[in-house]
Every structure is written in C-alpha cells, then in structure tokens.
Amino acid sequence: MILNLPFAALRAFEAVARHGSFSDAADELGVGQSAVSQHVKSLEEWLGHDLITRGARRSFPTRDGARLALSISDGLGQISEVCEDIRDKRRDDKTIVISCHPGFAFIWLFPRLLSFDHAHPESAISITTDTGLRGFARSEADIGIRYGTGDFPGYAVQPLMSETLCPVCAPSLLEGSKPLRRLADLAFHTQIRDEFAPTTTELPTWEYWARETGQSLPTPARIRSFGQTNMVLQATIQGDGVAMGRSPLVMDALADGRLVQPFAQTVRSPLEYWLVYPEDQRRQKKIAVFLDWITAEADAQMRRHASLSHRVAND
Structure with missing residues (x-):
C-alpha cells in the first residue's frame, strides 16, 4: 500500500536538508521562509520524529532526516526524468516553453498572450513557473524571463524591461x-x-x-x-x-x-527583467518570433507607463 504522502512538505524538507538553510530553500521553492518552516514542522509531527537540527546559521538533517532526504532526492530525480521525457514527447516544433516567476506570469504575461496567439496562430505557448533565480535546462524551457541584474553565465541574456x-x-x-x-x-x-x-x-x-x-x-x-x-x-x-x-x-x-x-x-x-536562453536558440524561427513579439510588447508598455508617470508628476 502506498501512503497518502504530504508531497509539498517532503519537497520543502528535502530542499532545507540539501541547502542547510530554511531561507535558501524558500528562495528555491519561491515561497516564504515561514511556509517552508511550517511544512517541515508538519512533516516532523506526521512522522513523530525530528528531521532537522536547527542552528543559528545552518540547519542539518538528523540521522533519520538524512535517510529521508536522500530517498526524496532519488525519488524526485527519477520522477523528474520521466516527466521531462513525457514532456519532450508532447512538445513539437511549434511549441515555445517559457520559464518565469509565477507573479510575472499571472500579472504581466498571461494577459498579453492572446495578442501573440492572434498574430502567430501557428505557434503555441506553454508556461512553466519557478523562482526565476537561476538558469534552466534545455529540457525545461526554450526561454527564461528572469528578474535581477542579468548575471546568467552560459546563456544569451537580452534586456526586456527596466522598472x-x-x-x-x-x-x-x-x-x-x-x-x-x-x-x-x-x-x-x-x-x-x-x-x-x-x-x-x-x-x-x-x-x-x-x-x-x-x-x-x-x-x-x-x-x-x-x-x-x-x-x-x-x-x-x-x-x-x-x-x-x-x-x-x-x-x-x-x-x-x-x-x-x-x-x-x-x-x-536596481533590478530589471531579462530574456535568457541558450546561445543557439535565437537561430530558431519560433524563438526569434517570440523574442521580437515580447520585446515589442515590453517597449510599448514602457512608453505607456512613461506617459502615465508624466501626467501624475504634472498633476
């Protein structure tokens, strides 16, 4: 029998054990530190054993915690490989996969995708969300939209929007x-x-x-x-x-x-939005089309915002 496992808590615990830090785990998962702490606490209560030894600077898994963290890491790694294989089979040459932070996807990108669909009905957009703090594997996405200083070694980096x-x-x-x-x-x-x-x-x-x-x-x-x-x-x-x-x-x-x-x-x-993608991606027609579209959308928004800010300043 397979237990009804608390997968969110297991994932949060594994991140804490790997990083040795609740803060770093929260950054990776894109949630608040308090949420990660609550997940770990609920998992410890569910199992009836302490899993993390909490320190002022670093936190370490207990012996039971280390066993569990290794098991979760191995299991999630295998699941990830299978999911990537399945996704790769579904993706065809017309699909463009975009990786970005969920807040940006929900607030900015989703409302604008209809115009892309109308202009380019031959292409399909798929969105995958993450913390947006790192690069990404080619199997995960075609293009990343990242927020920060533009420091993403090994990738082509193109400014999208200042703020x-x-x-x-x-x-x-x-x-x-x-x-x-x-x-x-x-x-x-x-x-x-x-x-x-x-x-x-x-x-x-x-x-x-x-x-x-x-x-x-x-x-x-x-x-x-x-x-x-x-x-x-x-x-x-x-x-x-x-x-x-x-x-x-x-x-x-x-x-x-x-x-x-x-x-x-x-x-x-002090931070901006950046388009991040593998160096050779720009040569693909579908990627070039999306990059041109989103750059034009961003430029249009920045002009509208500049006009609005000018009116506010003069009121």
Whole structure:
C-alpha cells in the first residue's frame, strides 16, 4: 500500500536538508521562509520524529532526516526524468516553453498572450513557473524571463524591461477618515511588502525608494508581507494597504484606475527583467518570433507607463 504522502512538505524538507538553510530553500521553492518552516514542522509531527537540527546559521538533517532526504532526492530525480521525457514527447516544433516567476506570469504575461496567439496562430505557448533565480535546462524551457541584474553565465541574456518604483494603493485610500495625501499619512495605513526578491545587494524595497528620494518613512500602522507578487497586487487593489509598486507589474492597474499613485516621487529600480536562453536558440524561427513579439510588447508598455508617470508628476 502506498501512503497518502504530504508531497509539498517532503519537497520543502528535502530542499532545507540539501541547502542547510530554511531561507535558501524558500528562495528555491519561491515561497516564504515561514511556509517552508511550517511544512517541515508538519512533516516532523506526521512522522513523530525530528528531521532537522536547527542552528543559528545552518540547519542539518538528523540521522533519520538524512535517510529521508536522500530517498526524496532519488525519488524526485527519477520522477523528474520521466516527466521531462513525457514532456519532450508532447512538445513539437511549434511549441515555445517559457520559464518565469509565477507573479510575472499571472500579472504581466498571461494577459498579453492572446495578442501573440492572434498574430502567430501557428505557434503555441506553454508556461512553466519557478523562482526565476537561476538558469534552466534545455529540457525545461526554450526561454527564461528572469528578474535581477542579468548575471546568467552560459546563456544569451537580452534586456526586456527596466522598472521604476513608486508607492501605489487603491483609490479608496485617498479618502476616508485617514486619507492618504502626504508621506506622513503612511503612519495610518498598512505597509504591504513583497518577500520575493533575488539575492542581490540592492533590492526594490520601501527603504530603497525612501533613500533614493531623500525621504524618511514613518512607522506604518502595521506591515503585511507576501511571498507571491500577485498576492501583493491583489491585496493592494482590495484596499488592504499601500505597496511599493514595480512599474511592469502595476502599470495596467494604474492605467485602468484599480490603483493610484499617491505620491509623485518615482525612482529607477536596481533590478530589471531579462530574456535568457541558450546561445543557439535565437537561430530558431519560433524563438526569434517570440523574442521580437515580447520585446515589442515590453517597449510599448514602457512608453505607456512613461506617459502615465508624466501626467501624475504634472498633476
């Protein structure tokens, strides 16, 4: 009999055991560190034994934990090989597989794919999501869309979009008993933070925006953090608080009025979006077609956002 195994918890535990770090495991899995910790704890409770010895700097598997981690690694590796083989059999010359972070896929890419389908009905797009912090195997995807500084050795790297940063909120927060009109008014509102970020020395945070604009942030009424960018956007649109808006991901909501920019100060983000692919991929016609399309889409969005930002600054 095969047990009804908690696969999400097993995968999280294996990542912690391999990295020796809950934080690194969370980065790999694209979730918050607290979620990984909860998965490991629930697995230990399910088994009735400790699996990880937690330390201040590093965490190590116990003897039972090491046995289990090795078994999970071997099993998932075999499953991965079989899945890749099955996917390769399904893929034909017309399918383009794109690898990107789920937040970017949900917010930016999905709404625009219909225009690609209309323009190129001979091609099919398949999306695979991951943390977006690494390269990818040729069997996994044809093109990666990555967020960071563009450092992906061994791949062709092409800039897709730069981004600017500014606080954003729902229009309802501009009114009410504590209207958001000045920077000091942030003290009466919830600050929404995006936990997802690549490992770099500079991150597009609230603190970065304040430093670059020469301002001092008041202590917010409360802070809410999310490990998925689409959750940050949804909470902000619902009026749950004020978020640091990253232009490619908030421009559509700003344009249709779901979000507003309460302050005019905008700064250039230290990170950008990049197209990443194996060196020889550009010679394939389907890849060249997609790269040309998505580059044109990104350029058009950046022009629209620049125009919108200009109007906000002049209001």
